[in-house]
Amino acid sequence: MTINKEKTNNVNITEITKAGKAHTHRKKIKTQVTTLITITIVVALLVSGILLSYKTAKEFTKSYQEQMLQEGRSTIDAISNNIDTIDSVYRILTLNDSVYKWLGKNYEYDANSSVVLKQMTSVLIMNNIWEKSYINSIYVYNNQGSQIHVSKDESVLSTTETTTIYRTYNEETPTLTIRSLDNSNCLYFIRSIYSSDSGEILGTVIISIDKKEWLADLTQSISNGWHIFLYNKDVELISGTDGNTTKHEMNALKNSIIKNSDWVFFDTTFKDNSYLALSNNIEKMELNTVVMAPKAQISKQLFNVLLPYIVVIILIIVAVTIIAFLFSRVITRPITVMKGYVDRIADGNYSEHISSLDDYEEFYSLQLSVNNMLSEIHSYHDDILEQNMLLKDAEIRALQSQINPHFLFNVLNTMAWKAQMSDNNEIYSMAIALGELLKATVISRDNFEATVEDELSYVRFYNYLQKMRFEDKIQVFFDIEPNLDKCHIPIFSIQTLVENAYVHGLEPKETSGTLTISIKKISDNVCISVVDDGVGFTKIPTFDTNETQDVQVGGHTHVGLKNLNRRLFLMYGGNSSLHIESIPMEKTTISFMVPFNFEDTTL
Structure with a gap:
């Protein structure tokens, strides 16, 4: 007999097991010891590390500010030198007689202007002015609006x-003034030229410089990634942005700047980035200068300084954690051993007794007590398992007795003998067939399974008896896969389905019908199905494997199907239950699957 022999514990044992597993979230001693040691040392290291980091960060910030101050002064010096270079053009031109006379006589552009232009170019080259990469052009205007110029960009x-x-800034500018146009790549330095005799204005010098080239020249004095911001009421210029700064961003930056004639440190934000800024004012140009260092760069450099200390602290923490773990493991080893045994007990292993705790007096006493308890539980468990097996056996036998009532063989033998003596072969064959079915009924009380070959013989006897009733109204077909004759299946399982098809499907049908019995091997299972084209089910019956009373469906209790479904559950588990599909007056299929088994499991 094949029965689902699952381990069954007493209710109290099950509750104890569940309770033990439900408390796995509680704290572990080993974890607590490891955590306590680790936290103590880690806290000490972290406090030391924080103090060290704070002091290092403070010194680093001070050093960084000194660097910014030094580079800011270098930037101011570079700007002043560039402005002096640009302003020197004014002195060079006013000292040149040809240029001075051209301005004084207010010539229109003519051949004389061409001569003046050549001399002006020569003077600029001789004084190395023209070699400055940021100077684009030099324009000289007289009072008539005529101009002569030299330019790298014509x-x-x-x-x-x-x-x-x-034309826009045509006013008196005795000192060098800086101007700019929107969307222009150039800055313009403007200064009026005065007569040395009368003091009257003779003209205007406009020097055009390339913004990018000038900023590139200035940024040589600051660190990579820093910005220089130059601005006054007419000019707004910042390095390192490729000219993609909006007016709103410029105004927000100007509003955050602390203006001072001396160097002042402050925090600012530009394009969603934080900066440490240093500002100063060049009074002779009314030009505010700001040097900005990204705080992210400061943080990165500080991190690089602190990284070796951080690595050392992490390595110490890891080492301490490992040592604490090993130390706690030594301390808590007996508890771990005991827990392992308890877990196995919770999983149902009552035969293995606890050992290896003899070295510790407290745990040795606990070991003796638990082992005594295990012996009693093991015996108790075996008794319960045996009782459950007996209960299942009795239930299966009771179900089989309900399906297959016992008849007297002697009566049938007498009927068969009389029929044979009177040459009534039909009665003789019917008596023999019924006798074989009754013999199988008796056999089923001691055997829960039969081979496919024997089960099909019972079905053929039953079909013969039904044929005597219905003659040729019902045709029966067999679709049996080869090599399954010796496979074991529940006894009277197919016969029950065939009987159900006759009684509830084909018999009520007024016309002829067909019945097909199919047995196939699918993977490691045998699939058995019975198909008929009778009246079918108006409502598919459902079977509760734990239900003890019959429930009517469509006026029928279907006790045969219910008992077969219960037998399948007891013998193979829930995966072998009956599966019913029905289309009324067309097709009804009842099937089930059992494990493929050639072994004799007869009790």
Whole structure:
């Protein structure tokens, strides 16, 4: 007999097991010891590390500010030198007789202007002014608005922008003034030229410089990634942005700047980035200068300084954790051993007794007590298992007795003998068939399984008896896969399905019908199905494997199907229950699957 022999514990044992597993979230001694040691040392290291980091960060910030101050002064010096270089153009031109006379006579552009232009170019080259990469052009205007110029860029745009500057800012500018146009790549330095005799204005010098080239020259004095911001009421210029700074961003930056004639440190934000800034004012140009260092860069450099200390602290913490773990493992080893045994007990292993705790007096006493308890539980468990087996056996036998009532063989033998003596072969064959079915009923009381071959013989006897009733109204077909004759299946399982098909499907049908019995091997299982084209089910019955009373479905209790489903559950578990599909008056299929088994499991 094949029965689902699952281990069954007493209710109290099950509750104890569940309770033990439900408390796995509680704290562990080993974890507590490891955590306590680790936390103590880690806290000490962290406090020391924080103090060290604070002091290091403070010194680093001070050093960084000194670096910014030094580079800021270098930037101011570079700007002043560039402005002096640009302003020197004024002195060079006013000292040149040809340029001075051209301005004084207010010539229009003519051949004389061409001579003056050549001399002006020569003077600029001799004084190395023209070698400055940031100088684009130098325009000299007289009082008539005529101009002569030298330029590296002879484009119409350059001349147009310079003319716009001249017309827009055509006022007296005794000192060098800086101007700019929106969306222009150039800055313009403007200064009026005065007569040395009368003090009257003779003209105006406009020097155009390239913004990017000038900023590139200035940023040589600061660290990579820093910004220089130059601004006054007419100019806003910042390095390292490729000209993609909006007016709103410029205004927000200017509003956050602390203006001072001396160096002042402050925090600011530009393009969503934080900066440490240093500002100063160049009074002679009314030009505010700001040097900005990204705080992210400061943090990165500080991190690089602290990284070796952080690595050492982490390594110490890891080493301490490992040592604490090993130490706690030594301390708590007996508890771990005991827990392992208790877990096995919770999983149902009552035969293995606790050992290896003889070295510790407290645990040795606990070991003796638990082993005594295990012996009693093991005996108790075996008794319960045996009782459950007996209960299942009795239930299966009771179900089989309900399906297959016992008849007297002697009566049938007498009927068969009389029929044979009177040459009534039909009665004789019917008596023999019924006798074989009754013999199988008796056999089923001691055997829960039969081979496919024997089960099909019972089905054929039953079909013969039904054929005597219905003659040729019902045709029966067999679809049996080869090599399954010796496979074991529940006895009277197919016969029960065939009987159900006759009684509830084909018999009520007024016309002829067919019945197909199919047995197939699918993977490691044998699938058995009975198909008929009778009246079918108007409502598919459901079977509760734990239900003891019959429930009517469509006026029928279906006790045969219910008992077969219960037998399948007891013998193979829930995966072998009956599966019913029905289309009324067309097709009804009842099937089940059992494990493929050639072994004799007869009790």
